[in-house]
Amino acid sequence: MLRTALLCIGLVIGGYAAAAWLTHDFQVWTAEGARRLEVALQPxxxxxxxxxxxxxxxxxxxxxxxxxxxxxxxxxxxxxxxxxxxxxxxxxxxxxxxxxxxxxxxxxxxxxxxxxxxxxxxxxxxxxxxxxxxxxxxxxxxxxxxxxxxxxxxxxxxxxxxxxxxxxxxxxxxxxxxxxxxxxxxxxxxxxxxxxxxxxxxxxxxxxx
The missing domain is CATH 3.40.30.10 (Glutaredoxin)
Structure with a gap:
């Protein structure tokens, strides 16, 4: 039971970290949004x-x-x-x-x-x-x-x-x-x-x- 709970927690943390990385710390959710943010930060x-x-x-x-x-x-x-x-x-x-x-x-x-x-x-x-x-x-x-x-x-x-x-x-x-x-x-x-x-x-x- 404890092992299952720890595994679930690990998956949640991993998913959160992946989502944060893919969305520039949750500032964007789409490729177009990422493009706009990247251009604004780096012309x-x-x-x-x-x-x-x-x-x-x-x-x-x-x-x-x-x-x-x-x-x-x-x-x-x-x-x-x-x-x-x-x-x-x-x-x-x-x-x-x-x-x-x-x-x-x-x-x-x-x-x-x-x-x-x-x-x-x-x-x-x-x-x-x-x-x-x-x-x-x-x-x-x-x-x-x-x-x-x-x-x-x-x-x-x-x-x-x-x-x-x-x-x-x-x-x-x-x-x-x-x-x-x-x-x-x-x-x-x-x-x-x-x-x-x-x-x-x-x-x-x-x-x-």
Missing amino acids: VPAPPVRVDGPGLPVQPLAQLLADGRTVTIVDFVYTRCQTVCLALGTVFQQLQLALGSDDAGGRVRLLSVSFDPVNDTPQALSGYAARMNADPSRWRFVRAADAQQTQRLLAAFQVVVVPDGRGDYEHNAALLVIDRRGRLVRVFDYSEQQLALDYARDLASRPKP
Whole structure:
């Protein structure tokens, strides 16, 4: 009887310790939550991948993001998507409208990154931008140069993209805030667009380090 009780106590303690380790001392319960916490604690530099897009020459992503002046809100999409990407597009349209009505407009910008470089050529991205009524002074579109660099970018920012076997993708949807140094510093759910915008505005208003 005593042996059984001790065994049960040991299992409880072991389970508690494992849960504490997996959830960062119970601060998160999901992989997405862990991702957000890790980014907040340790910003992630933009990986050394090259991107291009409408009106933009081929250049390192870090160069595009780390201009020392602006904070960028980033999402990951593909232009053929008829589900979550449309919701993200609507969110970005609303963010663009909000940025056009305040003085943060010149210090906060939007960037949509395609993870489908084969289909999402600069021409395809240009057409998509037109359908989204994107103002290129506030909202730009890019893709990584090839599939290998795309995977490198997705891995660095922990963006999950899984082919569904029918030519489309399942993927997580989030708003990534990149600071003036080109580092991913916060991740918000796309339903938290106001939080993402407020954080980006605040970050952009801080004195340069």
